[in-house]
Amino acid sequence: MSTAIPPTGRGPLARREARLAWGLLLPTLTAVSLVVILPLLAVFWIAFKPVGLAELRPPTIMAREDVRGGPEAPGDEATLRYRLRNSSQDQQIRGVTLTDAWPEGVTLVDPGALNPACEITDGRLMCDFGDWEGGARETLAIDVTVDQAFLDAPDPSDSAPVITGDGDNVLTNLEFTFENFAQIFNGSEFWGVLGVTLFYTVFGTLGALVMGLFAALLLNKSFRGQGVLRGLYLFPYVAPVIAVAFAWVLLFDPFSGSMNALLIQMGVTSEAINFFGERPLALIMVTLFEIWRYFPLSFLFILARMQSIDTDMYEAADMDGASPFQKFRFLSLPQLLGILSVLFLLRFIWTFNKFDDIFLLTGGNAGTRVLTVNVYEQAFALSNIGAGAAVAVVIFCCLLVFSAFFFKVMSREEGL
Template sequence: MRTTKMVSEGKFALLLLLPTIVLLAGLLLYPFIYSIYLCFVNLNLTKPWLGTQFVGLANFTTTLMDPEFWSSLKITALFSGFSVAGSLAIGLIAALVLNQKLMFRGLFRSLLLIPWAIPLVIVGMIWKLILHPNYGVLNALLMQTGIIHKNIAWLTEPGWSFFMLILSELWRSFPFVALLYLAALQTIPKDLYEAAKVDGAGTLHNFRHITLPFLQPATLVLLVLRTIDAFRAFDLIFALTKGGPANKTEIVGLYLYKQGFMFTKFGESAAGSYLVTLLILLLVFVYVKLFKLKDIQ
């Protein structure tokens, strides 16, 4: 009786997925295939009479031979390294602290949501203001406490701009890490610590042998997510420095955007994007392997 009354599973599934299939086919699958095609052609948008030319691997080689691509990749690697390591470290400390019985713990946890939830462009705006050379609060604070005696142009001095970028990136990214670690900490059974206490183990010993092993799965997830995030960073830097001064903060996302939408080198931009994606996949692969290796030992 059931079978006669109800549509078959296959047909029903197709019905349910139809809107998704249509949308993703048109605005994700087709653009994806088109972008692969773009990697191998030159649209000649500036010389339309030439038409579209097949150029083989030229878009890849041009990108790979562009020193600006490599310098942006180097900055991205540095940026990602500092951002991932820094956010995991600060996030872990914040989570360990907030895992204690504290007054206002709930409020603290709620406040962590603020930097995470707001648009990165506004994060950029906030820090641009704080770091303003003449009216910024950071200079004022450092001047009043006598740490510096002259205003510093944090975002336009080549020596400082990168670190200030990292500072604002960490402000944005550590709360997510803290929230994830906090959730992971709460899965650790309390009696493990109590048993260790009976054995006379110290806090440090507990941290290494109980806490850290329990945090391992969350750490792998965070490493992967944060690395992808950092390698694809764009909004914050666009709002804060636009890559300056003298390309000192030009990460690869910005480079690819400029190639594509400012210089209309669509092919090179697409080719570069896929090179970066390959690099991200490679990193994720290495992370997973490293964590597996650790499990075996």
């Protein structure tokens, strides 16, 4: 009799399950790759491109058409004029042609003088100019005599000339450069930005964590109003960032802010302090804002973990005569270490990625420009999309390093 052995490999059931899984994941995968993976690749692509905001569109031929000479009676002479130019100063446009309706009731003064690139057939003017270098321009002047039909007809420049021509789009050609990276790394500014980012991230994260721990210790007991306070302490996190950021800006305004008035009245300072406009105070203020806004999150997580700690341990410690601080130091803290380290790493990454808060509070001025604000600054304020993308690439690489570290710790802690 043969012994029964468990089946190995993938049976039809397993295959069906895998098929279903991929089917369920497909919509999400498509959406995510469209909006996350593709743009990420695009950022890498653009980072190696010499491209500014103005060069996003491919170069085109700009054309203007007018009638000169002011013909008034049949038989008058006039000049139909087309002025053309390449919109780009340095990019070639290939196969430039112009097509326009030939106005009724005009005759060429001298058919031989017509630009050799052009011909008039079937009531249409067609010109083939070939390839144009960057900055090229051309004026096409055609001398004609007009008759009554022309004078009665509407202005010929009403029909816009049709122009074709292929210009390279700088985004799609195969020209690459390291200039963007050289530019951002060379500027002494970059290391300053990096330093500011690290200060903001490290202190913002640590501060929020410590404050969260303190708040959680406060609320880790049941009393009347505990629910209300817990809800209240979450306010900074739940409110729209734009609302609270502007409230802070008004509160700390150097001219009419309540905080300055309060400090002056209490004799702390004799003249108004420009909280968001001075180095290094502005950086400290945005870090405080970050702590204020995100301590509720750490608080919530730490509280949840505290409430799941077994009370037996504390009773045993009480029997052994441990003092309150000893219980915190030797019982609670080790229990909370897991969630604290996970929270620290996650918050570190997200604080590093933070953009809105600083952008709204200071706009990156007064020594508060972090990497994310620098992306915006380079791309939109300085109109250098390539450099902006290069900074974004730097951010993404930092992020990869952080998350590799995070997953290592995460699989050890298994928490969350």
